[in-house]
Amino acid sequence: MSEPTPRLAPDAGALQAPLARLLRPLVRLFVRSGITFPALTDLLRELYVNVAEYDFALPGKDQTDSRVSLLTGIHRKEVRRLRGAGAPVSAVPAAVSRTSRIIARWVAAPDFTEADGRPKPLKRAAETGPSFESLVASVTRDLRPRAVLDEWLDRGLVTLDAEERIVLAEAAFVPSGGGSQQLYYFGRNLHDHIAAAVTNILEEKPRFFERAVHYDGLSPELARRLEGRAREIAMEALQQANREAHAACETDPGGDARWNFGIYIYAEEAPQAGPEATRRPGPKA
DSSP, rough: OOOOOOOOOHHHHHHHHHHHHHHHHHHHHHHHHHHHHHHHHHHHHHHHHHHHHHHOOOOTSSOOHHHHHHOOOOHHHHHHHTTSSSSOOOOOOOOHHHHHHHHHHHHSSGGGGGSSOOOOOOOOOSSOOOOOOHHHHHSSSSSHHHHHHHHHHHSSEEOHHHHOOEOGGHHHHOOTTTHHHHHHHHHHHHHHHHHHHHHHHHHHHSSSSSOOOOOSOOOOOHHHHHHHHHHHHOOOOOOOOHHHHHHHHTOOOOSSSOOOOOOOOOOOOOOSSSSSSOOOOOOOO
């Protein structure tokens, strides 16, 4: 497989406006969370040095403080102090990995899903047939199914129906606001979306699929209705992708690669850009 052809990076001036728009919601989060500008500056300084050191090293040559300083505009003394920290590692919290793997199997494996693809309500235990106990055991032997069930009931990920069967709740797909799991996926999913977009900008031919359907000048009622319908379509697509990926993994030898299929939906009531709003439908890169 041939390497993708790089293209010239866009002019720094041309990036100012889209960068300001991209960062605005993040800055709002930073201010609300107490991340001050000096603290953010320290983080960015470390990242600039780290990216220059690991992503811009020349083949067959040791990266030098002078070159990192030239690439980043950071003084060599600071570069020397910050280098060598190692490439950043995105560790998956144990609870995130465990929960996501069990839920992924519940909504994908034929033994645990209905004919229409919905996750089956499960008995706590059963001598034959699917059960919550067999579900957990099929993913990990390190945890007692009862402990997992108690944790999930407490977090609202599952409920018990009239027959005392365990039912997967919609909350299982949406981590609680501000919790460690949501923050993990916040970093992972935004990273991957931005990484895909940046790759498409820097390569001659867009490598990753990145599209959006958007309409402006809508009534709030229609925007809410479209948001609701989009959620239904998105969930169907995610569940189908999960089923196919899960089935393919059963015979995959494994390796170092990873894959992410993500969907986002956003709606807001924004001031119109002019006296008359223009509706501009269609997929955009």
